[in-house]
Amino acid sequence: MKFNAINQKHINKLKQLCGENNVFTDQESVYKYSKDETEDLSFFPDLVIKPKNVREVSAVMKYCNEHLIPVTPRGGGTGLSGGALPVYGGVVLSTERLNSIIEIDERNLQATVEPGVITEVFMDAVSEKGLLYPVDPSSKGSCFIGGNMAHGSGGPRVVKYGTIREYVLNFEVVLPNGDIIWTGANTLKYASGYNLTQLLIGSEGTLAIITKIVLKLIPRPQxxxxxxxxxxxxxxxxxxxxxxxxxxxxxxxxxxxxxxxxxxxxxxxxxxxxxxxxxxxxxxxxxxxxxxxxxxxxxxxxxxxxxxxxxxxxxxxxxxxxxxxxxxxxxxxxVSVKSNSIYKEEDTVVPRANLPQLVKGIKEIGKAYGFESVCYGHAGDGNLHINIIKASMTDEDWKNRLKDGIKEIFELTVKLGGTISGEHGIGLVQKDFMPIKYSEIHLNLMRGIKQVFDPNGILNPGKIF
Amino acid sequence: MKFNAINQKHINKLKQLCGENNVFTDQESVYKYSKDETEDLSFFPDLVIKPKNVREVSAVMKYCNEHLIPVTPRGGGTGLSGGALPVYGGVVLSTERLNSIIEIDERNLQATVEPGVITEVFMDAVSEKGLLYPVDPSSKGSCFIGGNMAHGSGGPRVVKYGTIREYVLNFEVVLPNGDIIWTGANTLKYASGYNLTQLLIGSEGTLAIITKIVLKLIPRPQxxxxxxxxxxxxxxxxxxxxxxxxxxxxxxxxxxxxxxxxxxxxxxxxxxxxxxxxxxxxxxxxxxxxxxxxxxxxxxxxxxxxxxxxxxxxxxxxxxxxxxxxxxxxxxxxVSVKSNSIYKEEDTVVPRANLPQLVKGIKEIGKAYGFESVCYGHAGDGNLHINIIKASMTDEDWKNRLKDGIKEIFELTVKLGGTISGEHGIGLVQKDFMPIKYSEIHLNLMRGIKQVFDPNGILNPGKIF
Structure with a gap:
């Protein structure tokens, strides 16, 4: 991909668009945006920008698209697949100032929120009204609801209440060229052409930037x-x-x-x-x-x-x-695993009756490759998080040999009817494993869709495929 | 669109692919396939073909794609938006022989079925095992489950159990060029790249032909x-x-x-x-x-x-x-409305608290344009079926003036936060109304996706846009 490096002219223009105080280029300010919760990976952006509304997001995207500057959208930075890492540098567009709960509509049991609202803040707000938004990832206290959309996030309650897909009715999004659309309607049913809302859920910020979300709520069980x-x-x-x-x-x-x-x-x-x-x-x-x-x-x-x-x-x-x-x-x-050891986390999911075979297989693969693992997860969904622990593994094995072991884990997962991520997404760190699950025909359909939305490839480049 | 007319050579080849007895060209045999349940519309196909398995579907698609012959896939023929009508003639591909319930997996509460299974037959089969598949359109006794997928069909129980989207885990599909892929995994969660399963639900047979469906089941309430x-x-x-x-x-x-x-x-x-x-x-x-x-x-x-x-x-x-x-x-x-009068059915959906305004508005628009209406539907979802009755309207008004009245109904629906179809799809008869809901930017994204899947435009041409 041929992107342009950011120069002073770009910086000045972006400051004009979002305000002097909402654009950062110094190392200290942008450090936080070089990382998410994925292992110890770090990629510095050239610039971090914090737009306040859809108009500003649109202006930033239009400018970056015209100047071939890569843009990596970012939520709470709690991702586990490196989806928010600006691997090509350029601009990180943080949604942290798009943080309003616009409306909780008790008549329709719906809410409209901006993507930078912390998931738990939103859950608490609807709970006060006797309502439930049941999608609560472990990181609910710090992750943003927009990031949850981008990753198709789950959490423990999916098993009874259904996936995040069941709760999203409509998005306002900014396309890579700056165009603004609503993807659906504020309705419980929708059969009016291709469902772009559903396509965008789990698209990891590679197709559009979500600026508003309309959600379905349900009565809170007592x-x-x-x-x-x-x-x-x-x-x-x-x-x-x-x-x-x-x-x-x-x-x-x-x-x-x-x-x-x-x-x-x-x-x-x-x-x-x-x-x-x-x-x-x-x-x-x-x-x-x-x-x-x-x-x-x-x-x-x-x-x-x-x-x-x-x-x-x-x-x-x-x-x-x-x-x-x-x-x-x-x-x-x-968090405790992370604090205890260097580790890698894989987010496998299989039909739930196949869980015993998966867990057994993981331990056998670990023995063969000399790694230990701590497993936990949403077993009701067949979704198992495998934390591979460096422990006594040599640096050499950790760096080179482990990859083959992980590949075997994913091959087993797919053989058991599963897939290589249930709720963390592919991002940066799983993309090499995509061919285990997908044929080239399948990947080309995904690439074709990306091309339709983002012909210049400026939005979150280097992710998924 | 430039399609080739079907000639004897094509007919012979298609008979080779699916068997002499599964290809029909005489008017009497193809008459049934010229209609669905949409008003009194009728378009004759040149040929009806009834493949028995994915291999045959693939061979038919490959051949038709290479020879630029339009293919219209067809389920039970109960559609209300003309989605199964072969408006460009060519081939109707009927899924009626793809009619096996392949497996009901009680360990995982999943089932694998072919698209030609009648919805109620499947519901009864899972009910016998104490399980529930809750998506039951009014036409459940004759519609095919594959058609339900293509239209994003609903039914009365969506209001509690969620939409059809929540129950589809995976599809085997044949792409327009004959390639075969599985779109997802047999898992309750899935965050592994763009979700093609969800994109295909409601795509009205314009992107691929569904040949197997993996469904989630739930315990049947007592x-x-x-x-x-x-x-x-x-x-x-x-x-x-x-x-x-x-x-x-x-x-x-x-x-x-x-x-x-x-x-x-x-x-x-x-x-x-x-x-x-x-x-x-x-x-x-x-x-x-x-x-x-x-x-x-x-x-x-x-x-x-x-x-x-x-x-x-x-x-x-x-x-x-x-x-x-x-x-x-x-x-x-x-059915009783249909037997009583010439009518047109519109499938509006709004946020449910806006239903009173919608119903009131419909009657006012009816008065202004001189038509009567009978309304019913899934009010819990805000989904209202409006049956416009010809009654005493002149043929002239029915043919020309009514369209403006329907346009006003859809404008009101969209103004109330709704959309122009909740569960019937756009098909042929609603496509002129798409600009009421969608901007050209939005429609171009849909067209772009169509182009990725079906560059020759042979699959169900003339629908949605």
């Missing part, structure tokens, strides 16, 4: 019950997962955690939880609804199922404080 | 309660709709029916139901779940809400026979 179930092996825990659904219960969360991960998070966050001496893995199971008797009945069913799968202990969170503690075990897990 | 609520005006009934959701109840169906429609269906199908003398409109409300007490509690809430909206009568279906009768009122309504 009660929930949370259980922690201990199992002697990973396979037992994973096998229990699909059995719970087959028994007719759809939990509102069903999370898998390996023993070592729990030990790390307990130590890291000084949590008050004792891992059962014989437990190799835990399932965190939540059911929710409006009637406690029904929820107790669900729990009895779950109890019966996990017992059949050699569960050795079921803990019941009997206060909101204890619920918060159980959830912390899961939510802080990613 | 109980339901069905109510018929009578209101003195359309506006009262419509206003009650959004109030029910605001009261915290999500019904599994919430259908609106105008008095005249009910009178017609009762007469047409000899149904045993008396319309309340003061009723102008009815809501059919269903709640479902696993606990009868909870459902009764929901019904009490609903009762309170409809009373506040001047409901004059609530009828409770107290047997499965009566439930079937109530549902018949809604399901047979489209």
């Amino acid at each position: 009660h929930n019950i949370l259980l922690m179930c201990a199992f002697p092996t990973n396979e037992d825990a994973c096998a229990a997962v699909s059995a719970i659904f087959r028994a007719g219960v759809t939990p509102s969360a069903l999370e898998f955690m390996e023993r070592r991960g729990l030990e790390w998070v307990i130590e890291y966050d000084k949590l008050n939880f004792s891992v059962h001496v014989d437990a190799q893995a835990y399932l965190l199971v939540e059911v929710d609804g409006n009637d406690m008797d029904m929820l107790f009945a669900d729990c009895e069913v779950i109890n019966g199922v996990v017992e059949k799968h050699r569960c050795i202990e079921v803990l019941f969170a009997d206060s909101s404080i204890q619920k918060e503690e159980f959830w912390k075990l899961r939510r802080v897990l990613p | 109980h339901n309660i069905l109510l018929m609520c009578a209101f003195p005006t359309n506006e009262d009934a419509c206003a009650a709709v959004s109030a029910i959701f605001r009261a915290g109840v999500t019904p599994s169906a919430l259908e609106f029916m105008e008095r005249r429609g009910l009178e017609w269906v009762i007469e047409y199908d000899k149904l045993n139901f008396s319309v309340h003398v003061d009723a102008q409109a009815y809501l059919l409300v269903e709640v479902d779940g696993n606990d009868m007490d909870m459902l009764f509690a929901d019904c009490e809430v609903i009762n309170g809400v409809v009373e506040k909206h001047r409901c004059i009568e609530v009828l409770f279906a107290d047997s499965s026979i009566q439930k079937e009768e109530f549902w018949k009122l809604r399901r047979v309504l489209p």
